[in-house]
Amino acid sequence: MFKLLVTFTKFYIIKAAMKIYQKELRLKPYKRGFHLITETIKENLPEIKGIKMGFLNVFIKHTSASLTINENADPTVRTDFEAHMNTMVPEDAPYYVHTFEGSDDMPAHIKASLMGSSIQIPISGGRLNLGIWQGIYLCEHRNSASGRSLVLSCFGN
Secondary structure, three states, X not given: XXXXXXXOOOOOOOOOXXXXXXXXXXXXXXXXXXXXXXXXHHHHOHHHHHXXXXXXXXXXXXXXEEEEEEEOOOOHHHHHHXXXXXXHOOOOOOOOOOOXXXXXXXXXXXXXXXXXXXXXXXXXXXXXXXXXXXXXXXXXXXXXXXXXXXXXXXXXX
């Protein structure tokens, strides 16, 4: 005898041509730290509103900055992220060999690899299906960085 371990609250089958949109977004320069960019992404990709069910993939085209999803309400979360990452991956470690671009460069590469270069978010009913307290962060790991480039790809029906 088998027990049902998973239940589905909604299941949709949509028979329509898939829509695919992609654009590159150049962000303004941000200071080192963790910055909410959810609204910037939504403003620059209004095509999301035309997708009933699908996904948004956000990819950052840099090796010293990253992306993540986390709390969008209390700004001290972003402050604590920065403090923790700086403790976990310090500058001027004596074993760093890649140092010619500054003391923040090698730690920025490590932090970017730990945090990740892309995120994927479901789209439901023409909206990003984030939790109520979730937002998209740009994680800027350099002291002085120019603007960052994101590739926004959304697809669905």
